[in-house]
Amino acid sequence: MCVCVPQRLVDVGKVEEQEEHPPPCRTLPNLCPIPLNLVVSPDLGGTPVTPQLTESLRKILLGGTFHVFNYEWRKSFFQFREPDSEVSYALKTDSGGAQAIQMVIQARIIKHLLFLRQSASDGQTLHSLTVGQKEQNGALATVLADSLWLAGQESEATVTLVTQEYSITPHLDYKLDNFTERLQLFTFNAKEDVEKFILDHIQCFTEEGSHGVILFLYSLICSRTVNRLKEDLDSTTSHLLYLRVGNFVCRQALLNLLLTGKASPNVFNGTRSLGEDGHPLEHPLQGLLSRGDVGYLHWSREQMEGGRLPQVGSMLKTPRYPVWICCINSSFSVLFGLKRSLLSDWRMEHRFHLFYFSGQSCQGTTTQLTVDTHPHHWEAPVRRSEENRSLEMTIRTKWDGAAIDWTGYRGVNP
Structure with missing residues (x-):
């Protein structure tokens, strides 16, 4: 055939x-x-x-x-x-x-x-x-x-x-x-x-x-x-x-x-009737009207440098379950937590574990990260690989300013 x-x-x-x-x-x-x-x-x-x-x-x-x-x-x-x-x-x-x-x-x-x-x-x-x-x-x-x-x-x-x-x-x-x-x-x-x-x-x-x-x-x-x-x-x-x-x-x-x-078609909450200039749009733009079971996080170095990083709304950032699709530099991966209370109890968001799976065939284990949303300003920055820096920036689109500890990372040169 x-x-x-x-x-x-x-x-x-x-x-x-x-x-x-x-x-x-x-x-x-x-x-x-x-x-x-x-x-x-x-x-x-x-x-x-x-x-x-x-x-x-x-x-x-x-x-x-x-x-x-x-x-x-x-x-x-x-x-x-x-x-x-x-x-x-x-x-x-x-x-x-x-x-x-x-x-x-x-x-x-x-x-x-x-x-x-x-x-x-x-x-x-x-x-x-x-x-x-x-x-x-x-x-x-x-x-x-x-x-x-x-x-x-x-x-x-x-x-x-x-x-x-x-x-x-x-x-x-x-x-x-x-x-x-x-x-x-x-x-x-x-x-x-x-x-x-x-x-x-x-x-x-x-x-x-x-x-x-x-x-x-x-x-x-x-x-x-x-x-x-x-x-x-x-x-x-x-x-x-x-x-x-x-x-x-x-x-x-x-x-x-x-x-x-x-x-x-868009990642923001609700419907937008006004453009960036404040004038009414001829055709309103459709965003998210409901929260899904699985969330979505987005980060792109190219868009960040151009100042056009899309503002993902809470409907996608805060799903019903602590599982997120990550679109990082146009590649897709999954970030997840083991406790659903992470989304319902603010005290859980102080210091918690997240797990990361890239989908790449070379990843034979699940990467564990520790996220601290109250980091100390005197903590010295740690050098990361380009891929891991991008993941950290993606996590910070939801938890702004968070520090990520790669101690649980089972790999080389985080």
């Missing part, structure tokens, strides 16, 4: 041109085909995708029907580290645009294992994150189902899987990707049914060649519905992914959809 993929870009300056005028695709044999054991029977009871939906999915995600997911996206799926190991809770992540989605799911897995299992209680230990393969699959199914259920306004959710048969015949204004055209939609009105269905077909999200991340992304869009998504967005955002150096990466609206169930 042959599939068409867009030519990868090597010149950053050509990104905008690529988005408006995609170049001719080149055909590569056997490029990430879906194995037969990962497709479902058309008799399973799903609804075949329609031409209108395939076009809508492409437009709301990629910005047009001529764009297709590239190789990096198509090969991405949800794969855990070694079961029963110290980082058995952790997903293996990709270096491309799919990393953001994998890391949000990673944060939700940590939240589930620490706080929502039957054995969970305030004051867990890292041992709570050590799980076997069965628990890994169960946690992933639960988290994927929770995300879809939240996007569906907690009333219904849709799971998309792939069949061997094509449901539509593309026209001249549509680029075939040999994947979207074979979708089957399964809609449920009870969250436990969504979770059971995903668990029964967990291999469609966790095995090589499954296109598992894209499948989940399509499921998320179908659960939210394209019409609701258009209502969520404002004049600054028309689709959820954008091209950067030849690869599609997530806009903030997609991250917020994963975090809160609504694709708000």
Whole structure:
């Protein structure tokens, strides 16, 4: 089987041109085909995708029907580290645009294992994150189902899987990707049914060649519905992914959809009707209206130097559980605490532990940090690596002026 993929870009300056005028695709044999054991029977009871939906999915995600997911996206799926190991809770992540989605799911897995299992209680230990393969699959199914259920306004959710048969015949204004055209939609009105269905077909999200991340992304869009998504967005955002150096990466609206169930394009609280100059905006800007289970912190050296660091609102900085997605210099990682009382008892915020997981394959243990929000001014600064300084700056966007002790860091040259 042959599939068409867009030519990868090597010149950053050509990104905008690529988005408006995609170049001719080149055909590569056997490029990430879906194995037969990962497709479902058309008799399973799903609804075949329609031409209108395939076009809508492409437009709301990629910005047009001529764009297709590239190789990096198509090969991405949800794969855990070694079961029963110290980082058995952790997903293996990709270096491309799919990393953001994998890391949000990673944060939700940590939240589930620490706080929502039957054995969970305030004051867990890292041992709570050590799980076997069965628990890994169960946690992933639960988290994927929770995300879809939240996007569906907690009333219904849709799971998309792939069949061997094509449901539509593309026209001249549509680029075939040999994947979207074979979708089957399964809609449920009870969250436990969504979770059971995903668990029964967990291999469609966790095995090589499954296109598992894209499948989940399509499921998320179908659960939210394209019409609701258009209502969520404002004049600054028309689709959820954008091209950067030849690869599609997530806009903030997609991250917020994963975090809160609504694709708000901005990180501030509420709706802004006035611009920076104090004059009314022609179209109000949509921010966060509700707090999510998992939070979000952002820091970028480039934006900091340019004075344009976005002001993340309390809806994202203070989630229901002490787990945060960190966007640091456009790379994603997870920061979390073991005590939920960290978010409800101000006395807990004097001196506390946080744990950090970068998602990088070289990290074989969970990094422990001690955060002191009342540091002494005479304490001498300590030299840090560039990566660790960036993490410290990210932590200070929530706990201003905090000192970070890397004593628990199991590595070299913090």
